[in-house]
Amino acid sequence: MTTIQQRIAASFAMQGLMTTLGATLTHVGDGEVHITLLYDGRLSQQQGFVHAGAIAAILDTACGYAALTRAPAGSDVVTAEFKINLLRPALGARLMAIGRVVNAGRSLTVCTGEVRAHADGSETHKVVALMQATIATVRTSVSETD
Amino acid sequence: MTTIQQRIAASFAMQGLMTTLGATLTHVGDGEVHITLLYDGRLSQQQGFVHAGAIAAILDTACGYAALTRAPAGSDVVTAEFKINLLRPALGARLMAIGRVVNAGRSLTVCTGEVRAHADGSETHKVVALMQATIATVRTSVSETD
Amino acid sequence: MTTIQQRIAASFAMQGLMTTLGATLTHVGDGEVHITLLYDGRLSQQQGFVHAGAIAAILDTACGYAALTRAPAGSDVVTAEFKINLLRPALGARLMAIGRVVNAGRSLTVCTGEVRAHADGSETHKVVALMQATIATVRTSVSETD
Amino acid sequence: MTTIQQRIAASFAMQGLMTTLGATLTHVGDGEVHITLLYDGRLSQQQGFVHAGAIAAILDTACGYAALTRAPAGSDVVTAEFKINLLRPALGARLMAIGRVVNAGRSLTVCTGEVRAHADGSETHKVVALMQATIATVRTSVSETD
Numbered sequence: 001m002t003t004i005q006q007r008i009a010a011s012f013a014m015q016g017l018m019t020t021l022g023a024t025l026t027h028v029g030d031g032e033v034h035i036t037l038l039y040d041g042r043l044s045q046q047q048g049f050v051h052a053g054a055i056a057a058i059l060d061t062a063c064g065y066a067a068l069t070r071a072p073a074g075s076d077v078v079t080a081e082f083k084i085n086l087l088r089p090a091l092g093a094r095l096m097a098i099g100r101v102v103n104a105g106r107s108l109t110v111c112t113g114e115v116r117a118h119a120d121g122s123e124t125h126k127v128v129a130l131m132q133a134t135i136a137t138v139r140t141s142v143s144e145t146d
Numbered sequence: 147m148t149t150i151q152q153r154i155a156a157s158f159a160m161q162g163l164m165t166t167l168g169a170t171l172t173h174v175g176d177g178e179v180h181i182t183l184l185y186d187g188r189l190s191q192q193q194g195f196v197h198a199g200a201i202a203a204i205l206d207t208a209c210g211y212a213a214l215t216r217a218p219a220g221s222d223v224v225t226a227e228f229k230i231n232l233l234r235p236a237l238g239a240r241l242m243a244i245g246r247v248v249n250a251g252r253s254l255t256v257c258t259g260e261v262r263a264h265a266d267g268s269e270t271h272k273v274v275a276l277m278q279a280t281i282a283t284v285r286t287s288v289s290e291t292d
Numbered sequence: 293m294t295t296i297q298q299r300i301a302a303s304f305a306m307q308g309l310m311t312t313l314g315a316t317l318t319h320v321g322d323g324e325v326h327i328t329l330l331y332d333g334r335l336s337q338q339q340g341f342v343h344a345g346a347i348a349a350i351l352d353t354a355c356g357y358a359a360l361t362r363a364p365a366g367s368d369v370v371t372a373e374f375k376i377n378l379l380r381p382a383l384g385a386r387l388m389a390i391g392r393v394v395n396a397g398r399s400l401t402v403c404t405g406e407v408r409a410h411a412d413g414s415e416t417h418k419v420v421a422l423m424q425a426t427i428a429t430v431r432t433s434v435s436e437t438d
Numbered sequence: 439m440t441t442i443q444q445r446i447a448a449s450f451a452m453q454g455l456m457t458t459l460g461a462t463l464t465h466v467g468d469g470e471v472h473i474t475l476l477y478d479g480r481l482s483q484q485q486g487f488v489h490a491g492a493i494a495a496i497l498d499t500a501c502g503y504a505a506l507t508r509a510p511a512g513s514d515v516v517t518a519e520f521k522i523n524l525l526r527p528a529l530g531a532r533l534m535a536i537g538r539v540v541n542a543g544r545s546l547t548v549c550t551g552e553v554r555a556h557a558d559g560s561e562t563h564k565v566v567a568l569m570q571a572t573i574a575t576v577r578t579s580v581s582e583t584d
Binding site for chain 4: 303304306307308309310311312313332333334335336337338339343344345346348349352353368370371372373374375376377378
């Protein structure tokens with residue numbers, strides 16, 4: 001693992017919500033991060049589909065870490081805002097959130113993301129959600145060596 | 147409780163994610179719904195604040211049910227999209243999400259929402275998040291008698 | 293006029309698009325700015341209503357200047373992003389965009405805005421659009437004396 | 439020209455604002471529409487860049503017509519909402535807005551769009567704005583034969 005992959009894996013492990021949801025970090029590339037979530041009734045809304053909040057959580061996290069892969073050393077990221085469209089009910093055994101950097105500015109990074117729903121064991125998918133997010137880069141108070 | 151309050155309480159109880167997060171439905175009024183979340187490390191992002199995904203989840207739910215209070219009998223609501231601004235770190239013992247209907251159209255209802263963070267036992271609060279959401283009204287397949 | 297009112301009036305006068313649309317700056321208060329637009333077929337979309345782009349233009353401008361009333365001296369504002377809901381067709385002799393600061397941070401200010409449509413000479417109105425915007429504060433290169 | 443291209447060209451010609459801005463419809467494909475805008479000081483914000491409102495106007499129009507290419511005969515489209523990120527100052531002799539359908543539902547179509555800024559005569563560009571929009575399909579009152 002590269003330094004940034006190690007750093008993001010360590011940061012992800014500190015996210016209580018990701019553990020609570022059962023989400024896993026499945027890819028960290030330059031400007032692109034994937035997070036996977038297996039279907040569980042604990043994540044549902046009232047009709048049994050995965051709740052928009054759980055979808056937003058993994059998509060926001062994927063976008064934030066995608067932005068972090070482009071942020072200067074000694075900085076962290078916080079989400080300023082995001083907008084999400086829910087395209088269809090989130091059905092499927094496995095959801096994969098993909099966050100990608102579109103533009104990394106000095107203080108703000110704009111990302112897009114999508115959540116793909118896969119049936120069990122299937123490679124084919126349907127896109128169930130679309131995000132456009134603004135991530136702020138913040139200097140961390142202690143100097144870091146990554 | 148009125149019929150709509152009963153219906154929303156029953157629907158809320160079916161949301162696996164609300165139970166998983168530990169959220170409670172604390173107010174159902176005409177066009178306004180409140181959901182409360184107590185701080186728990188299980189809901190955190192990497193810096194220990196409540197994760198934007200958890201905030202989005204309770205705010206989206208509050209907006210959806212606010213819309214449902216204005217929807218015709220025999221219909222349910224699904225979120226078409228929302229946009230959320232995170233104004234400051236979500237700190238505080240108790241978060242309250244308030245969803246309000248701004249305009250209820252025939253097929254789309256527009257809501258705004260905010261999340262207020264309260265210190266333990268305090269009535270004063272800071273607004274930590276702001277939402278603008280579009281909720282779609284859908285006919286339910288079985289006829290209902292509410 | 294206060295210094296900030298003078299500064300915003302001067303800035304507004306430099307906006308070619310506001311002149312092209314026929315928009316006027318009608319109120320500058322602390323954290324709140326109004327811009328008025330009279331109906332004109334030159335502003336229409338294909339059905340004769342005022343185009344969402346014209347509505348977005350006056351609302352974005354109102355939000356930006358509302359943010360500027362809270363920005364430090366020697367800074368200017370640029371819109372990072374906005375989200376707008378069109379609630380109903382923009383009909384009416386006169387549209388008024390109201391932009392208000394919700395939270396002014398060090399580098400980002402979050403504003404909400406609405407556009408009200410008034411029939412000719414009427415005080416009553418309908419809200420036709422709702423905005424939630426993120427405005428970035430930028431240092432201007434030359435020092436200023438306001 | 440196909441029927442849908444003719445219909446969109448006719449509809450575009452009825453948009454007063456597009457004429458006022460000097461925008462032209464430059465491509466109508468299946469699920470994708472382009473609109474071009476040449477730089478003019480009449481479209482500027484206070485710093486001389488193209489105003490976010492003008493950018494939103496052409497992008498919203500491109501997204502709306504992209505949705506219309508996928509809408510059933512006898513229907514028209516109206517924008518329910520959009521969100522736009524302004525990535526950098528809109529500089530360049532020529533701006534091109536591209537709207538694309540991501541998902542066409544029965545009543546709502548989700549589109550993404552971007553505005554590319556080209557220097558005079560150049561094929562290279564910078565993306566200056568990004569949109570995610572929800573377009574509603576509405577039945578038109580008179581029956582149509584397209």
